[in-house]
Amino acid sequence: MQACLTDSRDRGIGRYADNLVAEMVRQRQDDEILLALDGADPSRLRQARSRLRHQYVRAATTVMHYPTNAFVDHDALRMQSAARLRGRFFESLGVDALLHTSHFETRGSYTTAIDWAADPRPGTAVIAYDVIPLLYPDRYLEPDPFLAEWYPRKCESFSKFDCFLSISQATRVDLIEQLGISPEKIHVINAGLDPDMLAIAQADLPVDETILARRGIDAPFVLMVGNGDWRKNTMGAVEAFARLPRSLQKKYLLVLTQVGTDVKEALAGAFSQIAPRVRVLGRVDDVELATLYRACRVFYFPSFYEGFGLPVLEAMAFGAPVLSANTGSLPEVVHDPRCLFDPHDIDAAASLLEAALEDVAFREVLVSGVKAHAWKYDWTSCAETALTAMRTLAGEAKAAQPQFGKVDEFDRLRVTQDDIDAWSELLIAAPDAGGSLEGSLTAAAARGRRRILVDVSEVVRLDARSGIQRVVRNYCAGLHALAEDAQVEVQPICWTEHGILYASDYASSHLGMPIDTVNAGMRVAVKPNDLLLMLDSSWWSPERFDALHAQVAAAGGEVVWMVYDLIPLLVPHTCDPGMPPAFRRWLEHAAATADGFVCISEATRQDLERFLDEQPAHPVARPWTRAMHLGSDLESGQVVGQASETIASLLEGLGARPLVLAIGTVEPRKDYATILAAFEKVWARGGDVALAIVGKHGWNVEELVLQLKSHPQLGTRLFWLQGVSDTDLHHLMDRVDVLVQASIAEGFGLPVVEAGSRGKPLLLSDLDVFKEIAGEEASYFPVGDAEALAAEIERGVADGWKVPANIRTLTWRESSRGLMEKLLY
Structure with missing residues (x-):
């Protein structure tokens, strides 16, 4: 899960890995999946765990520890030693197949141990996003001596993987042509829409004009989403907009997100004439981005190369008319080839943009079926293809230990002489890192659950x-x-x-x-x-x-x-x-x-x-x-002893009289005052029904307690029972006709579950938590409404009570599970 911990974690690669792995876990069937997290930085580890929790990813996790998360450009000894520790960690897990979510990471935290030369067996797979630096070495490698040496070396180790999960056909072709990888090792899994973004798109909400106003967007606009990377070709959007007729420049805005210095300098210099019609927003959050997609007149994407092209897919998901460059994977993603253009031909691109803005028939082509096309890109099919490839990679081999289906956390690795040697090398290379080394050694040595x-x-x-x-x-x-x-x-x-x-x-x-x-x-x-x-x-x-x-x-x-x-x-x-x-x-x-x-x-x-x-x-x-x-301690069907003399006498004296039971400490929150007031109305109108209150004397109810103790019905139709044992409560539950709970607020409502699971009718105040527990199988009355409660009691006595059939009590073992x-x- 390294892509979710490096500096890529909030960018495309990190989000891709998050979504793919989450769906693989959901689709796993009998596969046992273990997620390896990096423990070098506790803060990032907690963030990664939080994302897994928020996505409800139900998979076991393991935490690997190595002594440093710093990247040192030319410290080969430290990188190699950390890599050995990481490799030993994976070997210790005994898995059948190993998937790496990212291989090309550098110049940031959590990258040292990724820089390794050899993979441990078993079979190893990797997600292949792109090899763009090989396609444009003059832009990415030649200006940087370090990257010029580092990237080819990474490509060499990358090519040794046994299986490649490619995010597009274009990347597949590049793996074959640029790295000589055998086609049979490559599986195209594509990509899906982010579930949160898809949910917003499918909600089909109106445009939030306040977001547009806050961003200074006060006219129809052309949208381009990107960053300062040269290949995104944000300048191409500026140039195409600048070649539109002047009338269209006055009618429309060009809205850009993140831009590079080339765009900033151009808008201040050679393209200053259109600068007043350009809005540079910088980084936008998902809610803002969704509004931009939904509101734009045209989404224009002139990228020189993409491994997949998620912005194009997202824009289509919101129904935006999309114009896209015809490079890399983008022709695979768009719904109609008529929306494609050559990003190097500015005049032709500008003409296409003009048509998309003003030609009604062409706009219909751009939007027809575009949402349905985009919504088909979900993570389910991606995960299914990835799992099939991983199962093939694993083959028939079975790891003797551990059995992940019975294990929830493996966070230690066995310490061997090789490990000690690696730590020693790191200590020599970085003598100031002694504390970090000691902590890592402790983590590795402390085996156990x-x-x-x-x-x-x-x-x-x-x-x-x-x-x-x-x-x-x-x-x-x-x-x-x-x-x-x-x-x-x-x-x-x-x-x-x-x-x-x-x-x-x-x-x-x-x-x-x-x-x-x-x-x-x-x-x-x-x-x-x-x-x-x-x-x-x-x-x-x-x-x-x-x-x-x-x-x-x-x-x-x-x-x-x-x-x-x-x-x-x-x-x-x-x-x-x-x-x-x-x-x-x-x-x-x-x-x-x-x-x-x-x-x-x-x-x-x-x-x-x-x-x-x-x-x-x-x-x-x-x-x-x-x-x-x-x-619950009061399990339905449980064999109990004899009732106490007090309870046995009470039940015998009731005869056939209906009995209503209220359970809980006598305190303001339980609102026994409303219950008593309701019963007084019933009794005054001739109702012959008994009320038994089971609960100790609580706080701030002195007036109510005095009323109860001096009530003329006490001992005949009104009973207040304190210190009742579980056995006596069982006998009361067996005899009771209906349970009443008038609470003003509750965290749960255990008496409701215990009575309902026995098939006892329920008369409840209309709290959300009671409705969560009992649903349609109870009768409800407004909180504090004694007359409504009295009416429900009289109706039940006359016509019969609603009897619950599907409420079940959990044992403490079940709840603990x-x-x-x-x-x-």
């Missing part, structure tokens, strides 16, 4: 038995139980006044986890590629974990926070006054330090995304977010 460090600080400190702490205990034990299958190591940790320590002793004695306690009470020592899961409720003083987070980031690991809800921010009046400001500080801190978040519902995830939209830009990359659902998946992918 990826670790998931799980924060259980508050559970250890308080050992409470409710709410989030029950979730923390279940997930900690659940992840540990799944560790062997996932090929990871799960280590509980906790913050103490003496530092952040391993909590294996607590996990063993209190959670029943069969865990090695040899490190109990020792300070946590971060290892490369660790994943730190902030599972517990660390809302107070989150900065106490800052040092640990920094160590994990520096070691190329990830920090993931669990988010249960955003209630203190969304409905602060339902919380203790001190909670909302403390919670905001915590979430702001988490947003600035996290690689990702896991939320307990999609509704909570969307709340979090809206919060992240309001935060300052993350220093590395915007955190990814995932949603999942909690497990979902959490493990979210953490690793």
